[in-house]
Amino acid sequence: MRVVIVGGGFAAVQFAKNLRRKLDASKCEILLFNRENHMVFHPLLADVAGASINADAALAPLRQMLPGVGCRTERVQRIDLSASEIEFDDANGALTRLHYDHVVIACGAESNLGIIPGMTEHAFAFKVMRDALDLRQHVVRQMENAEASSDPDRRRWYLNFIIVGAGFSGVEVAGEINELVRSSTRFYRNFQKSDVAVTLVHSQDQILPEVAPKLREFAQKRMQKAGITMLLNTRAVAATHEGIQLQDGRMLGGATVVCTIGTTVSPIVQRLDVPKERGRMRTGPDMRIEGLTNAWAIIVNAFDNKPSPPTGQFAERQGRQAALNLVRVLKGEPTQPFHFKALGQLCSIGGYEAVAEMLGMRISGFLAWLMWRGVYLFKLPTWSRRIKVALDWAWDVIFPRDLSFLNTDAAKQLTHAYYRPGDFIHRQGELAQVFSVIEEGEVEILQTTEQSSEPKVVAVLAKGDFFGEAALMGNRPHETSIRARTVVRLAQIGSALFSQMASSFAPLRDLLSKAVTRRSGDFWRRLPTAKSLLDRESIASLLDPLPAKLLTKDTTLADAVRALAESATGELLVIDEKERLWGTLDRDDLYHIIARIAVAPTNARGDVTQHKLGDLLPGNPVYVALEDSTLAASATMLDHGISWLPVVRSEDDPRPVGRLRGDKISYRVIEKLGHLEMDHSRAAS
Numbered sequence: 001m002r003v004v005i006v007g008g009g010f011a012a013v014q015f016a017k018n019l020r021r022k023l024d025a026s027k028c029e030i031l032l033f034n035r036e037n038h039m040v041f042h043p044l045l046a047d048v049a050g051a052s053i054n055a056d057a058a059l060a061p062l063r064q065m066l067p068g069v070g071c072r073t074e075r076v077q078r079i080d081l082s083a084s085e086i087e088f089d090d091a092n093g094a095l096t097r098l099h100y101d102h103v104v105i106a107c108g109a110e111s112n113l114g115i116i117p118g119m120t121e122h123a124f125a126f127k128v129m130r131d132a133l134d135l136r137q138h139v140v141r142q143m144e145n146a147e148a149s150s151d152p153d154r155r156r157w158y159l160n161f162i163i164v165g166a167g168f169s170g171v172e173v174a175g176e177i178n179e180l181v182r183s184s185t186r187f188y189r190n191f192q193k194s195d196v197a198v199t200l201v202h203s204q205d206q207i208l209p210e211v212a213p214k215l216r217e218f219a220q221k222r223m224q225k226a227g228i229t230m231l232l233n234t235r236a237v238a239a240t241h242e243g244i245q246l247q248d249g250r251m252l253g254g255a256t257v258v259c260t261i262g263t264t265v266s267p268i269v270q271r272l273d274v275p276k277e278r279g280r281m282r283t284g285p286d287m288r289i290e291g292l293t294n295a296w297a298i299i300v301n302a303f304d305n306k307p308s309p310p311t312g313q314f315a316e317r318q319g320r321q322a323a324l325n326l327v328r329v330l331k332g333e334p335t336q337p338f339h340f341k342a343l344g345q346l347c348s349i350g351g352y353e354a355v356a357e358m359l360g361m362r363i364s365g366f367l368a369w370l371m372w373r374g375v376y377l378f379k380l381p382t383w384s385r386r387i388k389v390a391l392d393w394a395w396d397v398i399f400p401r402d403l404s405f406l407n408t409d410a411a412k413q414l415t416h417a418y419y420r421p422g423d424f425i426h427r428q429g430e431l432a433q434v435f436s437v438i439e440e441g442e443v444e445i446l447q448t449t450e451q452s453s454e455p456k457v458v459a460v461l462a463k464g465d466f467f468g469e470a471a472l473m474g475n476r477p478h479e480t481s482i483r484a485r486t487v488v489r490l491a492q493i494g495s496a497l498f499s500q501m502a503s504s505f506a507p508l509r510d511l512l513s514k515a516v517t518r519r520s521g522d523f524w525r526r527l528p529t530a531k532s533l534l535d536r537e538s539i540a541s542l543l544d545p546l547p548a549k550l551l552t553k554d555t556t557l558a559d560a561v562r563a564l565a566e567s568a569t570g571e572l573l574v575i576d577e578k579e580r581l582w583g584t585l586d587r588d589d590l591y592h593i594i595a596r597i598a599v600a601p602t603n604a605r606g607d608v609t610q611h612k613l614g615d616l617l618p619g620n621p622v623y624v625a626l627e628d629s630t631l632a633a634s635a636t637m638l639d640h641g642i643s644w645l646p647v648v649r650s651e652d653d654p655r656p657v658g659r660l661r662g663d664k665i666s667y668r669v670i671e672k673l674g675h676l677e678m679d680h681s682r683a684a685s
């Protein structure tokens, strides 16, 4: 018989241990699949981030912990419950199937920073060991940056640490960062404790909602005394490179944002077609998935008939009992419902203090902290870990925390960034550090000239466009500013990585050189009269009316083809439910759609004529607003190699008002140049 366990956390380890103890290896093969080859002891992640213990003390290698269990470091991609098989990537990346007699799904939750715009790009999650290690490196780097900074505002920005969410992990990580940074200021000359700010942002009126009010108040007071600012009843609504935006519109600046809220169920659970409650699988009291006899998951508590809270305390006991229930099933005995009352709560708040609720007792302060450490030391899975952690903790009490870090070179990295409408991505005159590709949204290129200090929009870029190449290739500051027109998401390549790519890949180098020539100020400097004519010409004076028929996202392909055939220009606009411009459709788009449909598998195509434009077109087209200059519109068309642009009422009201055609602009310029010529000749005669 083969039992497959998916996951390698608290629940999976207890399940494997107990099942191995009860069933002989000759009768039952136990295979445990986990993405990593170790178990992470989550309660100690904050200590790793705060440099009070080393990372390896909070990890336990699975195969050393689980003798007699086959431990596989592989990611399970799918569970086929009807065929009793799992699909996983093997060492060569090939998808492999494996039969099981029983499967246990214990793959925990995943962090989901996507619930607040910009968090994925700019905040640290706090769930896996990589998060804690990266955060620790980053915090120490900010102290080094602050030491090197001569600008007091920038220095304070480096030393502002923002933690979103004041549940257990938020409170613990805030306490640890506060302790690490404040206790380390004595090693730096350029800043002091008073320059450091650690802020906990929490949407409720109390931190630690799970613990008793008295302990909560104690924790709050002590953390405030230690220098942590609490922003309660406050929600973060966006994160950017500069910090976070709060719901009242205020911006809280800081170089470090940790987001401890937002989790989602694992993708393999999302893909399972079983009864679910708020995304989690529904199980019977014995922990078998409803309607199945050989698939186990770890959820409901018969103590209160509610889903168990997502804590290690519950996961461990559920893992143990699921194993015992499986043994009962094999012996033909009745299974037992999972029944457990939480023993208590422990939370460290930094500064050698904690709050604890255990078996009805409530303790706070140093004694609670000793208890917290004692309980977790005892709960660590192996003796070697216990000794290691005890030594690290003893070291931490006597000696200062370790401030060494590995310098990762940002210039060699690919990162992602989020900007709100109106945010500057870079400003004219700043040094170029990254090459950016627009993944979502639209930006405007602004330039101030010798004649006017008021920046003017000189072009608009949209999804798929790029910028930053000219300054990087010319090794000079930016000649223009770039500002987000809408919400913008960018992929950004550091300067060193960009140089390597641009010099190694000939097609990329050619593309970039052409873009530099096309966009350079020289292009327009060679055409000064045309430039000033375009600058003065209003878009309204050249506007073509809206097409007779506006398409919507629900228009079918058949209707769209008919509308294109009837249109004189072959340039159609697609609007959304609020009549805002959503997309454009011309004959080129039609060819792309046909090409895409042609390569799709025949059985996946369905009735092609009834496909909706909303599913066929990418949306998010490049456009200009009536208030933009014709020069900006021309530069935008030139840059995109397109011959027309949709025009909207204004940036704030993107309902389409007409179309602007490149040939009409050229004709107007020629016409005006002709008039100028005639004026000159008249003046000369």
Ligand SMILES: Cc1cc2nc3c(=O)[nH]c(=O)nc-3n(C[C@H](O)[C@H](O)[C@H](O)COP(=O)(O)OP(=O)(O)OC[C@H]3O[C@@H](n4cnc5c(N)ncnc54)[C@H](O)[C@@H]3O)c2cc1C
Binding pocket: 006, 007, 008, 009, 010, 011, 012, 033, 034, 035, 036, 039, 040, 042, 043, 044, 045, 046, 074, 075, 076, 077, 106, 107, 108, 109, 126, 127, 128, 168, 169, 266, 268, 310, 311, 312, 313, 314, 315, 346
């Ligand atoms: C920072 C932090 C502090 C915490 N502090 C406490 C505390 O003090 N007390 C407490 O009781 N609880 C605490 N918790 C909660 C506790 O850690 C979790 O509830 C517990 O880990 C859940 O156990 P689990 O076995 O269900 O899942 P996890 O421990 O999350 O383990 C799931 C495992 O499955 C693996 N996995 C996922 N998908 C796949 C796949 N497709 N293929 C293969 N492997 C996969 C993952 O890599 C992971 O190793 C804390 C959590 C965090 C994040």
